[in-house]
Amino acid sequence: MDEIKCLILKINLLNKTAFFIFLPTLMLSTVGFFMLPATGFSKNLSKPVIVINPGHGGHDHGAKGTEGTLEKNVTLVLANLIIENLQIKYQVITTRNGDYFLNISDRTSIANHNKASLLISIHASGSYHYKTNGITIAYLKKTSDLAVFPQTPAIKNNGNAYKHTSWDEIHNNQIQKSMEVGKCIHKKLSQSNLFPRNQLLHSPLSVLSGANMPAVMIEIGYLSNPIEEKKLNNIEYLSNIAKEISTGIDDFYSKAENQTIE
Secondary structure, three states: OHHHHHHHHHHHHHHHOOOOOOOOEEEEEOOEEEEEOOOOHHHHOOOOEEEEEEOOEOOEOOOEOOOOOEHHHHHHHHHHHHHHHHOOOOEEEEOOOOOOOOOHHHHHHHHHHOOOOEEEEEEEEOOOOOOOOOEEEEEEOOOOOOOOOOOOOEEEOOOOOEEEOOHHHHHHOOHHHHHHHHHHHHHHHHHOOOOOOEEEEEEOOHHHOOOOOOEEEEEEEEOOOHHHHHHOOOHHHHHHHHHHHHHHHHHHHHHHHOOOOO
């Protein structure tokens, strides 16, 4: 746990000195909070934009382990490790770069506003059964039974006329690509003997509802499991997860460039 605490402190200190120029700043908009690119973003417009969303934050601790490990801290550390891996090839934005709260809809708005080509949401899990373990990669299959995203997007149509389209209709266009992202990440994790138990599934997840791009949620383990809680406090273990996730993302973009996504 000391490793996680030290890295969280380091992240917060670096943010205060604006070390990560790719990390965004908050701006209040008429439709919610958006993350806008920091200085230097425009230099890399040719790079695909990826948004990494560390779950929870602020008063929302998320899951909590028996040793006191908080999901919000683990997700923030892992998000920064993933960003480290991706920032050479991609323009990476994070929904939060410190310990503060954002609504679910605000997080998705950040990705939509910055025209991201991919949204990765990072979480950890908790269970009443302490032996439950493993990594889950999930993509949004159906949104018709969700009403968590307050804004209705307007799509330009014929001059100045606009037609309103539901988020369900928009996201349906991204289902296949989201599934492909999930497959690529799942394959990389499965190939590593460090992560023997992981699964890919689809679910009506509110955290992905409203994303106008391929989007997946990755639950990296169960803090309610003492063995996994210990692992999730180990920087080397988190670095290995970050490496496999990042390589899976690379594979997805490679397939997209070669037009091998079905």
